[in-house]
Amino acid sequence: MARRGSGGAGIVYRALDDRLGRTVAIKLLQRGLTDDPIFLRRFRDEAQAAAQLNHPNIMKVFDWGSDEGEPYLVMEYLSNGSLRERYAQGASLSTAQVVQIGAATASALAYSHNRNFLHRDIKPANLLFDDGGRVRIADFGLVRALSETTVTETGGGILGTPRYMAPEQVEGKRSVPGSDVYSLGLVLYEALFGAIPFQGDTQLALAFARLRDPVVNPRPGDPVAQSIVAMLDRDPDRRPSAAEVERTWNAFARDLTNPEPLFPVHANAQETTPEMVMDDSLQWLADGATVAADSTEATDYLAKTSLGHTMTALGAQDPERNDRTSALEVAEPGVPAVPDSEEVGSRRPWWLLFFLLPILVAAALGIAVLYQHLREVKMANVANLTVTTASQRLRGEGITHLSVQRRYSANVPPGHVIASNPQGGASVHPYNTVVLYVSKGHAPVFVASFQSAQFSAAKRQLTAQGFQVDPTYEYSPDVPAGVVIGESPVNQKVAYHSVVKFIVSKGPAPRPVPNVIGASLSTAETDLTNQGFTYSVQKQYSNSVANGDVISQSVNAGTVLAVGSDVALVESLGPHYVQVPNVVGDALSAAESTLQSQGFTIGTVSAPFGGAIVQYQSPAAGQTVLYGASVNLLVIP
Structure with a gap:
């Protein structure tokens, strides 16, 4: 049984199940914690939770029990290590690899949330890979059923790893499914961009930074980055559920064309990989030496350790060296050993090697130096990438001397590469300096004065220049309606997309x-x-x-x-006076029609003897009366 790693509560060993002939991992509770009921409960919860969760992206637990008072878990052995180990070994992930990890992990979380289980400690150290490169969620030691209202911990401490905690966990509030989604978002952000979006001198400062600083999308327009930023919303109610993340990232995965595998399969990985441990201080421990998890020293240390193992293995497996040693050992003292095929008397002048060896070594060194000075690599096209991603890609190709010059660009977002010198596709020596021209965003734009101009014209011109216009309308006894009274800022250069405020006249008050x-x-x-x-x-x-x-x-x-x-x-026009027309001698009907057409009214019509001819009218014809006056008529037979 070989020790493979340890954590804050347990030690993991690689062992062989002699009944089934398979390699397993055995997790033992750390000495000194076997009498602690909190850690015993976590150990039991991890086993019981894993037993109820059967998913291809969740590490399986085969058995659990106690041996002479020491609790243990028997789990499947995942030979390719964890995502955190890959970081420590200097690995960087492509967008396609990040998409594969995100889709698989979201699927596992959606499955566990659907069965009322929270993980509460999603981090790179808990994302392991089997010998086929498939990701598995491990360590359900902090799992909690959704039906529980509280979890009592000794001292009331915060549960989980501060670097990847959700804001509500940092504040000591109750964990929710969105807490796992937030932690996964931080893991994916770090995998995609090389670092988490917060800074802090201590673990708690790093954790509390997320309570005040919202996460800004470094790649506007990138749907993968946009989904990650949505997962990192400070309000858990605004985050997508794990099931929604699973659907979104499965769609991303379906759009991948010939994606590279997550990690290559390593034969006998358990023999060549040094023991790697993540403790509660978020530092790596390798063979007893302590180095920061994200530091260059950690990568250098692992590189040296792996190189040492490789050199030892090669030395032990050099058959030619062993054969030569054996030949010298059986030769008689003072007599040079010769091959069986060489006839007596035909000995070669082996002493010439003393003269030729330095020449051959010098020639080999000269060729190596000349190769290093003459070899060139093809420059990658890093335009429109973030400066971090571009730097990682170029360093991965062996280009180590980078210079950054920042320039304004109207088309490339801030923090993204405009162009490089040499350009993409050109051949460049690895030791030459490559200049990255990085966008500072759009250059400042001059705001002209629109005093006394029509606001509609000012708005049209400023909008075309990329400004936002914010008008306020006020009455003015002197300035006509629609004309600019005031403006701020004015006659100066300001940032692109700035807001220009106007005071616009509504004309005089009603x-x-x-x-x-x-x-x-x-x-x-x-x-x-x-x-x-x-x-x-x-x-x-x-x-x-x-x-x-x-x-x-x-x-x-x-x-x-x-x-x-x-x-x-x-x-x-004053009163309306008119002259009365003459209707005497007219038939009664004709007289009435004449009077009414000229605005008079018909007064009394007298006919004492009968008849239909007007004999008399009053007022008389030609008299001046008010318009509309009455005219009386006398008719005879």
Whole structure:
């Protein structure tokens, strides 16, 4: 049984199940914790939870029990290690690999959430890979059923790993399914961009940074990055569920064309991989040496360790060296050993090797140095990538000397590469410096003054330049409606997409209509003009209003109208006098028709002797009377 790793509560060993002939992992509770009921409960919960969760992306637990008072779990052995180990070995992930990990992990979380289980400690160290490269979620030691209302822990400490905690976990609130989604979002963000989107000098500072700083999408327009940022919403109610993430990322996975495998299969990986441990301080422990998980020293240490194992293995398996040693051992003292095929008397001048060996070594070193100076690599096209992704890709190709120059760009988002020198596709020596021109976003834009101009024209011009326009409307007795009164900022350069605020005139404030009924027309015109109104005049006879005075107005006095509104007036022409026509001798019907057509009314019609001819009229013909007066008639046979 070989020790493979350890954590804050348990030690993991690789062992052989002699009954079934399979390699398994055995997890033992750390000494000193076997009497702690909290850790015993976690150990039991991990076994019981895993027993109820049967999913291809969740690590299987075969058995659990106690041996001489030491609890243990028997689990499937995953030979390709964890995602955190891959980081420590210097691995970086492509977008296709991140999509595969995200889709598989989301599927496992959706499955466990659907069965009322939360994981509460999703992190790279708990994402393991089997010998086929498939990801599995491990360590359900902090699992909690959704039906539980609280979980009591000794000292009331925060559960989980601070680096990957959801905001509600940092605040000590109850975990929800969205907490697992948030932790997965941080894992995927780190896998895609190389670091989590928070900074802090300590673990708790790093954890609490997510309570105040929202996550900004480094790749606007990238659906994968957009989905990750949605998972990192500080409000758990606004995050997508694990099932929604699974559907989204399965769609991403279906769109992949010939995606590269997550990790190559390593034969006998358990023999060549050093023991890797993640403790509660988030540092890596390798063969007793402690180095920071994300530091360069950790990568260098692992590289040296792996190289040491490789050199030892090669030395032990060199058959030619062993054969030469054996030949020298059986040779007689003082007599050089010769091959069986060489005849006596044909010995080669082996002493020449003393002269040739330095020459051969020097030639080999010269060739190696010349190769290093002459070899070139093809420059990758890193345009439109983030500067972090571009740097990782170029370093992966052996280009180590990078220089960043920041420039304004109207087309490339801030933080993304505009171009490189040399350009993509060119051949470049690995030791030459490659310049990355990184976008600072759109250059500042000059805001001109639109004082006294029409606001509609100002808005049209500024919108075309990329500004946002925010108008405020105010009354002005001097500035016509729709004209700019004020502007801020003005006559200066400001950031692209800035907001320009305007104060726009609504013209003079509305005013009440004066009462001009009964006033002379000239007085009415003056009163209306002084208030800013226009007017129109119609003339009409009036028996009650003197000639030249206002009979009526179209808007009631006191009504508030906008300045410039029109008020219609009716001017009196005084009484309407007319002359009575002569209808004597006319037939009665003709006389009545004549009088009515000229505005008169028919008064009394007398016919004492009968008849139909007008004999007499009153008033008499030619008299002047008021328009509409009555005319009396006398008719005879």
